[in-house]
Amino acid sequence: GQQLNQSPQSMFIQEGEDVSMNCTSSSIFNTWLWYKQDPGEGPVLLIALYKAGELTSNGRLTAQFGITRKDSFLNISASIPSDVGIYFCAGRYVSSNTGKLIFGQGTTLQVKP
Amino acid sequence: GAVVSQHPSWVICKSGTSVKIECRSLDFQATTMFWYRQFPKQSLMLMATSNEGSKATYEQGVEKDKFLINHASLTLSTLTVTSAHPEDSSFYICSLAGGTYEQYFGPGTRLTVT
Numbered sequence: 001g002q003q004l005n006q007s008p009q010s011m012f013i014q015e016g017e018d019v020s021m022n023c024t025s026s027s028i029f030n031t032w033l034w035y036k037q038d039p040g041e042g043p044v045l046l047i048a049l050y051k052a053g054e055l056t057s058n059g060r061l062t063a064q065f066g067i068t069r070k071d072s073f074l075n076i077s078a079s080i081p082s083d084v085g086i087y088f089c090a091g092r093y094v095s096s097n098t099g100k101l102i103f104g105q106g107t108t109l110q111v112k113p
Numbered sequence: 114g115a116v117v118s119q120h121p122s123w124v125i126c127k128s129g130t131s132v133k134i135e136c137r138s139l140d141f142q143a144t145t146m147f148w149y150r151q152f153p154k155q156s157l158m159l160m161a162t163s164n165e166g167s168k169a170t171y172e173q174g175v176e177k178d179k180f181l182i183n184h185a186s187l188t189l190s191t192l193t194v195t196s197a198h199p200e201d202s203s204f205y206i207c208s209l210a211g212g213t214y215e216q217y218f219g220p221g222t223r224l225t226v227t
Contacts (some may be wrong), residue, residue, distance in 0.1 A: 031214045042206045042218035043157070045114055050213065088156065098170075099145055099210040101187050103156045 006089050006104030013079055014112050020071040021107040023089035032072040032091035033101065038085045046087075047074070062088050067095075079111050115141035117209055119219035126197055126226055133193045134222045136207030142187040143209035147216060148180075151204040162191045199227045 001069060005024045023032070031050055035043035047058050049065035049072060056063055062075045072091070076083055089104040116139040126132050136146060144165045149157040161182050162170045169182035181193040194201055202225050206217040 033215055035218075040118075040204075040221070040223070042117075042208075043220045045215055045217060046213045048213070068166075090216075098162055099214050099216070100147070100159065100162060101216060105156050 004089055004091060004102055004104040007015050008107060009105065010108040010110070012110045012112065015079060015081060017079055018074060019076040019079055019083070019109060021087060021089075022071060023091070024071045024089060025102075025105045026070070028033045028069040028094050029091035030069070030094045031101075032063070033090040034061075034063050034072070035088045035090060036085050037088065037106075043088060078111075079109075081111050081113050082107055103108055114215070115139075115143070115209055115211060115217040117207065117217050119205075119222050121222060122220060123184075123223040124225070126224070128144060128198055128226055129196055131193055131195045132224060133191055134199055134205055134224075136190045136192070136209075136219055138188045138209050141209060141211070141217075143190075144187065145210040146184060146190040147208045147210070148174040148182060148190070149206045149208065151206060151221075153204075157206065160192075162166050194224065195223070199226045202226045 002018050004023045034046045047063040052069050053067045054065040060077045061079040086106045086108050088106050090101040118137045120135045146163040148160045151157050160175045163182050163184040165184045171177045184190040205219040208218040
């Protein structure tokens with residue numbers, strides 16, 4: 001199936017460091033979502049973006065909907081051990097009226113205490 | 114956000130048998146639910162879109178006769194894996210569509226076919 005290009009694939013960082021990951025698409029999206037998945041669990045919605053240029057925060061997390069509508073990034077500031085997990089971006093095509101999402105390949109984050 | 118449950122959380126079955134997985138919306142009336150499959154260290158792959166009161170829409174390459182989906186009410190969708198084989202072993206996750214196209218996921222069901 002179709003996927004977004006998400007990078008980096010994995011990150012291993014020191015506690016307290018900031019983290020940045022992004023997703024790009026060749027098509028225009030009208031919704032960008034960021035999820036976190038812990039092992040053996042379903043993804044949990046972190047941030048939802050609906051408008052080009054929109055910048056939204058959720059605690060230490062900040063995400064932006066790119067002005068071209070083809071990309072989005074997620075930043076995590078001052079990482080802590082519980083930030084460990086897999087982060088997925090997901091987008092909805094402009095042409096979609098079903099709510100169907102396309103997912104990125106995921107970014108695995110490991111945090112060293 | 115909406116709360117979604119799945120049952121069972123894990124199941125082991127023998128090859129050739131069928132397994133039913135339930136997905137329940139606990140606090141939201143979901144006209145649309147989605148079923149995904151996730152293999153280890155991979156992303157989520159959409160299998161089908163489940164619409165309340167009508168037939169599910171399957172993604173290309175997903176056998177509709179093998180993965181039977183029923184969405185009989187606004188709070189329950191079921192996925193039945195028929196004649197399961199070891200290659201069907203995977204993590205199956207359902208989600209429901211919120212009011213502004215966000216999706217809320219269940220905790221997943223680990224299926225192992227022996």
